[in-house]
Amino acid sequence: MSFQIERGLFLLDFTDNHAILGVAVDAEIKDIRKRYLKIARRLHPDSAASETEAARQQASELLSKLVNPAWEKLSQERDRSEYMIMLKLKGQQGLRQQSELELGNLAKQLSTTANPDHFYATSLKDLASRQYEELDQMLEITAQLSELNLVYLMRKESTGELKTGEKKVLYTGSNIPDSGVGVRSSQASAPAPPPPRESQADQYYRRAESYVAKSNFAQATLELRDALQADPNNSRCHSLMGMIYLKQNQGTMAKIHFNKALQLDPEDPMAQQGKQQLEGAQNPASKGAGTAAKAKASPPKATSAKKDDKSGGGLFGLFGGKKK
Template identity: 75%
Template sequence: MSFQIERGLFLLDFTDHHAILGVPVDAEIKDIRKRYLKIARLLHPDSGASETEEARQRASDLLSKLVNPAWERLSQERDRSEYMIVLKLKGQQGLRQQGDLVLSNLAKQLAAAANPDHFYTTALKDLATKQYEQLDQMLELTAQLSELNLVYLMRKEAKGEFKPLEKKTPTPTTPSREVPINAPNPPPPRESPADQYYRRAEAYIAKNNFAQATLELREGLQADPSNSRCHSLMGMIYLKQNQGTMAKIHFNKALQLNPQDTMAHEGRQRLEQVQKVANKISGGGGKPAPSKGTSEKKPDDKAGGGLFGLFGGKKK
């Protein structure tokens, strides 16, 4: 199922992740995270909010194709910083093309509002409250949110008031003193804040509850963005769900953080094998029929070879 929105910032060849999550363009990461978790729980198949199979499928598609990618982009500091710079440029582009823009009545009211900050915040909050209540109205409400974002950016740019988030300069650390020869042994390393989320994710995976496992790993990465184990396990979940692009992103991130991450190496190799098979099938017109006297061998899913073996293997 594809989702197309051609209003607001989307009309400027730009994916408005703030509109998808229903948060202001100047929202802080803690507020974005809170909103994402609320939407993810609402769209989760076990939430009971969707009564029909069609509605459950639509909720699943919205989560995997719009909501999760939006959170992926806005939750990582580097990606968010780059995104905000492009967002500022889109506000400038909107100013140049304002004569060609077709806006809803609500966006026009924001354009003429005496207090744009108050109007923007109030109108956006009202739309966001209803955004995921009726899934068949989600795209329309998201389009209206994106129009508000575009007009707000245009008004801010006209006054030179919108500034992308600036990266914080790390505070220089003071060199540590030389440890005396007779100093006691240092305490064992503390557990990573992400480890508890990782363990819960493993428990959900054992129950085939991949959606809840994904939420736990996202929480873990929020607590410890440099945790390669969370990235590699997230990649395995996406691989299991046939989302190769997202799986590759997390495997690569895990290996960037820890080149020795065994699960990421094995997962990426598995992904490459799957893609090779898919390419052969698409290029050769399908799977050839087996010759007489032979039988097709099933893939070996033993531990260390198959995906479930990787999930159930020992921790590295």
């Protein structure tokens, strides 16, 4: 059975695990776990005993191929941290490609509403309540959820969302909202602004993002090197390069790029989070090195060991035998 979805974040070569589980992109792990358990009980073979064989088979495949993998990705702290970074990148990518996006009615309304947080929360709750009730509608509802997630991320990434009472409208090409969306006539009649032209570095960066999403770090690195050659002071490129090196356990190179990104933009969120992860990974090693240094700098014990143990044991045995 095919579970292919080609709308919302899925359209950007990204598996939207939040949409699969029907939770908000900023949901806490305890709420994600609660939602997962509810879905798992609904799809479990014992719960579907009264349904037809085809329905039980469909429920079983949804659970094993979509729901369980989504929960595994979001439940592991390291995987979730990397996933959330990619979510942010996809929000930025959506902003750059908004003229190419085709959205449903709910997503179009979210792109223009004056209160995106409330609209997003209530719309998501309504869709999630029906997501796994009629399994034949599950993919359609998940696609709508992913569209909401994408537009919500775009709204969060955009600047000046609500300035001096004016709404910043995120037009999406042919999907300019109709009169039923509730936008003032002066805004609805205004022509959609042309999308900003991508620089050469942005083009390289966008391709690098797609390679990172596919875990093709070697090709992503090549794209970012070209981007930095075109624009050496691009903090986003340095941040993403640092994350790639961090993913491959190349801490020194990761630190260089994170520091450069923060030098260019002290508020760069990806560089800040990456540097925190890097420092957290290095602390245990530093602690161990400090313990070893203290052991070396203990003259009384070293003298006693040399005097009492002539066989090369004791302290000399620990560091590899007698001193020559």
